[in-house]
Amino acid sequence: MRMREVVVAVSVVCLLAGCTSRDVSTPVPTEAAAPYLCDGVPARGVELLTGASAPKVEQIGRWGQDDGAFYCTVTVEQDVGLFRGLTVIDQRVAATIYGSAEAAQAELRATTGRLITASAPGVGAVYGSRKGDLTAAWSCGDRYLEVMAKGVFDDGRDAEQDLSNLVVSMLPWVCGGVGAPKRTVGN
Numbered sequence: 533m534r535m536r537e538v539v540v541a542v543s544v545v546c547l548l549a550g551c552t553s554r555d556v557s558t559p560v561p562t563e564a565a566a567p568y569l570c571d572g573v574p575a576r577g578v579e580l581l582t583g584a585s586a587p588k589v590e591q592i593g594r595w596g597q598d599d600g601a602f603y604c605t606v607t608v609e610q611d612v613g614l615f616r617g618l619t620v621i622d623q624r625v626a627a628t629i630y631g632s633a634e635a636a637q638a639e640l641r642a643t644t645g646r647l648i649t650a651s652a653p654g655v656g657a658v659y660g661s662r663k664g665d666l667t668a669a670w671s672c673g674d675r676y677l678e679v680m681a682k683g684v685f686d687d688g689r690d691a692e693q694d695l696s697n698l699v700v701s702m703l704p705w706v707c708g709g710v711g712a713p714k715r716t717v718g719n
Contacts, residue, residue: 554583554686554688554689555580556686556688556689558580559580559693559694559697560576560577560580560581560693560694560695560697560698560701561574561576561577561697561701562650562697562700562701563701564577564701564702564704564713566713566716567716567717568713568714568715568716568717569587569589569604569606569715569717569718570589570591570604570606570620570715571591571594571595571602571604571712571713571714571715572595572702572705572712572713573604573606573620573702573715574698574701574702575717577694577697577698577701578606578618578698580689580694581618581681581684581689581691581694581695581698582606582608582616582617582618582681582684583608583684583686584606584608584617584684587606587607587608587617588606588607589604589605589606589607589717589718590603590604590605590607591603591604591605591715594712595622595705595706595711595712596622596675596705596706596712598624600623601621601622601623601624601627602620602621602622602623603619603620603621604619604620605617605618605619606618606619606620608683608684609683614683615682615683616682616683616684617681617682617683617684618679618680618681618682618684619678619679619680620677620678620679620702621676621677621678621679621680622675622676622677622705622706623675623676624674624675624676625671625673625674625675625676626674627676628676630671630676633654633671633672633673633674636655636669636671636676637654637655637671640655640656640657640669640670640671641655641657643657643659644659645657645658645659645660645692646658646659646692646696648668648670648696648699648700649696650670650699650700650703652670652672652700652703652704652706652707652708653672653673653707654670654671654672654673654707655670655671655672656668656669656670656671656677656696656699656700657669658692658695658696658699665680665681665682665683666680666681666685666691666692666695667679667680667681667695668681668695668696668698668699669699670699670703670706670707672703672706672707673707675706675707677699677702677703677706679695679698679699681695
């Protein structure tokens with residue numbers, strides 16, 4: 533009888549405090565749609581992947597620039613020595629450690645991780661440790677897209693598929709000749 537009272541009390545507290553559970557059944561969409569946390573970074577995909585509905589966001593640069601890189605950092609939690617969140621980077625492949633599209637694509641094909649399937653030119657893969665850091669990357673033409681996630685994975689979700697889908701949703705502005713939609717959240 534005591535256990536039932538505890539369950540009822542916890543349920544009432546959650547109801548009054550607005551407790552919600554993380555959505556583990558809805559996949560991260562493979563097509564980006566507004567709202568956007570940063571230029572071209574879909575808020576819904578990031579929320580499903582990280583579980584954070586109102587993260588801290590910082591954007592530097594712009595998509596497709598030749599003289600630098602685009603960065604979108606989404607911070608879910610930040611403490612001394614701890615970062616939970618993700619970073620989206622778009623840059624020229626020549627600026628990466630690979631130096632060329634051919635080298636980047638060969639490395640992505642050879643990864644021990646999961647290859648990304650998409651109807652876009654280029655090659656992509658998800659690699660890393662599901663319990664620690666995971667990275668998804670795509671190389672096409674002279675562009676290289678990378679999404680690095682740290683400490684945001686839920687045991688009920690497929691982290692590799694979530695990251696893969698997030699990358700696929702942003703491929704039109706990396707490989708498809710489409711301009712990235714402007715940031716609509718927090719302007």
